[in-house]
Amino acid sequence: MNPTVEDRVPVLVVGGSLVGLSASLFLGRLGVRHLLVEKHANTSHHPRGRGNNVRTMELFRVAGAEAPIREAASTLADNHGILQARSLTGDEQEWLFKEIDPGGGLTRISPSGWCLCSQNDLEPVLVRCARELGGDLRFSTELVSFEQDAQGVTARLRSRETGEESTVRADYLIAADGPRSPVRERLGIGRNGPGDLFHNVSITFRAPGLADIVGDRRFIACYLTNPEADGALLPVDNQKDWVFHAPWHPDRGETLEDFTDERCIDHIRRATGAPDLAVEITGKAPWHAAERVAERYAHGRVFLAGDSAHEMSPTGAFGSNTGIQDAHNLAWKLAAVLDGAADPALLETYEAERLPVARETSARASARSAEHSHPGYSPAPGAAGGRQRGVLTVALGYCYPRGAVLGADPELPVVPDQLRLTGEPGTRAPHMWLRADGQRRSTLDLYEKSFVLLAGSDGDMWRTAAKGAVQRFDVRLDCYLIGTEPDDDLAPEDGTDWAEKHGTTSEGAVLVRPDGFVAWRAEGRVADPEAALREVFEALLCRS
Structure with a gap:
């Protein structure tokens, strides 16, 4: 039953x-x-x-x-970078990277x-x-x-x-x-891949005196490399609460029970280079790094x-x-x-x-x-x-060479060596600042609950084509004309050329998926925009 x-x-x-x-x-x-x-x-x-x-x-x-x-x-808003050091008190220290976004260049490509x-x-x-x-x-x-x-x-x-x-x-x-x-x-x-890579025990502890030793080094994590007591130190509040990831070797017969409070305290002291540090262990949790x-x-x-x-x-x-x-x-x-x-x-x-x-x-x-x-x-x-x-x-910069995209280069690397966010199908749509009704918004703010068709001041034919697609497919689709003309929906900030930013011309259009990835792009004038969009949505929505 x-x-x-x-x-x-x-x-x-x-x-x-x-x-x-x-x-x-x-x-x-x-x-x-x-x-x-x-x-x-x-x-x-x-x-x-x-x-x-x-x-x-x-x-x-x-x-x-x-x-x-x-x-x-x-x-932790002011913590940046990864520090590598033999101890926190010695001279052998190196920033693997000190800033997540050195020079502030990220603001040009993301809101x-x-x-x-x-x-x-x-x-x-x-x-x-x-x-x-x-x-x-x-x-x-x-x-x-x-x-x-x-x-x-x-x-x-x-x-x-x-x-x-x-x-x-x-x-x-x-x-x-x-x-x-x-x-x-x-x-x-099933799963493929190398499998287990390494094992750690994550130890939460309280040590108010550690803040004075760390000083103004506001790191995300510090890899401590003392061969007799290595591990990773992470701040929780930069003051008294911390996390230490200690290597665990179950392949050598080590068990979680071997990580007593006394052993953990000794390990933390030796790793940090602070033999008299007052440490209170507050928790332990094993974790496993793997590639599968x-x-x-x-x-x-x-x-x-x-x-x-x-x-x-x-x-x-x-x-x-x-x-x-x-x-x-x-x-x-x-x-x-x-x-x-x-x-x-x-x-x-x-x-x-x-x-x-x-x-x-x-x-x-x-x-x-x-x-x-x-x-x-x-x-x-x-x-x-x-x-x-x-x-x-x-x-x-990850890409979708195949999937719910049209016109993507099938040879496009899934993860490229260089970041290219230029409106190519299969890539995350470019960010640019826009203004409408006195409010500032990113193009990325447009993409969530519908497909979005972007066109320029000369794009009335695309607006008409979008209306036809909505009626035919009952799909969520918004169309925005970007430019400085009175009938345009959105105005680019600082004179940015939306078409150049998206790899098209003023007569072209870009269709962006609800997840912000470019689904299709018309780089120039299209003889029949309604027919073009009809074919695009038939393919994207698998309704052909």
Whole structure:
């Protein structure tokens, strides 16, 4: 006998950490009703996963969450750079990099910036924002089992507080349930990659005297390289609370029980070069650095996102950011399919776009760990690959040569060596400042709940074509004319030429997806704009 279904939702999200909560936020912004379940009683209490890159902050900006996130991160707002030192008291010290954005050049390409916000501070903000949008978030609730058929997914849930079980029916399931994902295992999806890289024990401790030793060195992290006591030191409040990542070697028979308070205190003192430092251990949590990527990102109506799809070395903070960007890519596609605008075949482009990004990014993360000599990591000979070109091309320049894009160069590197944000199909659309009704906004602020067609002052034919596309496909599509004429919708700030910025002419147009990636570009005049847009949307929405 089939179990009674107590709940019906379009999307079930399994996992309430950074990626699952971000998925809830993005789905809520798009008006997609959903249920999120998380087996733990609360959000993370351990300070980890603190680096939120510029692309992630752009997504949170558009979703209305950037301001509260920066407020939650205010304590570490002035911390920058990675320091490498034999100890904090010796002379052997080197900044691997001192500024995240030296010279302030990032402001030319983005309205946002990096943000140092630990997971324990970020997750409550995401919970609050998601619930304000109507998200149904249930903690202390675990997925017991699930089955899928051609019409949807039936999942069995259990309250860990009462033991009561219930059944929910969803059109789609997002598995954001971590690196040991039970959902992925249930689907039989394998993973490829080198596997485990190194292991650490994250030790939280209180040491008010350490602030005087650190002084004005406001680092994100300090890699301490004393061969007898190496590790990574991270500030929590720059005053009394700190985190130390100590190498752990289970392959040598070490157990977590070996990390007694006495051993941890001694290790921290020797690593910092402060033998008399007063240290109070407040917590310990093991973590594992690995490089693995799932062979597939989807099976039927179930999709993997975040650590369930990919594991990465923590150096460069690529892992959680890649997962949050997974969720953003998937959210707009689910919304388009659930709205009836797109055929379900659109969801196949999620894997086509995001899996290659994960493969390239995870390899870059491992190479960066080797370059930085991350404590506990002993890469295989030749694995370092030389000095990395920086994280910005990985964080912001990743591309989609194949997927829900038209006219992209199939040979375009998924992660280029140089950052190119010039309006090419498959790349993140360029940022430029605009003004309308006395208000300043970025072009990126336009992209969230609809496709957007940009054209110039001579673009009335594109506006007409956009109206025709809306009527024909019932798709969310906004059209903006950018220029200085009275009938234009938006005026470029400081005389910036929008067409040059986007790689087109004044008679061309650029179509941008809801996730801010260029879907298609007409570089010049088109004989029949309505016919052109019709063909474009038939292909993009898989309705041809």
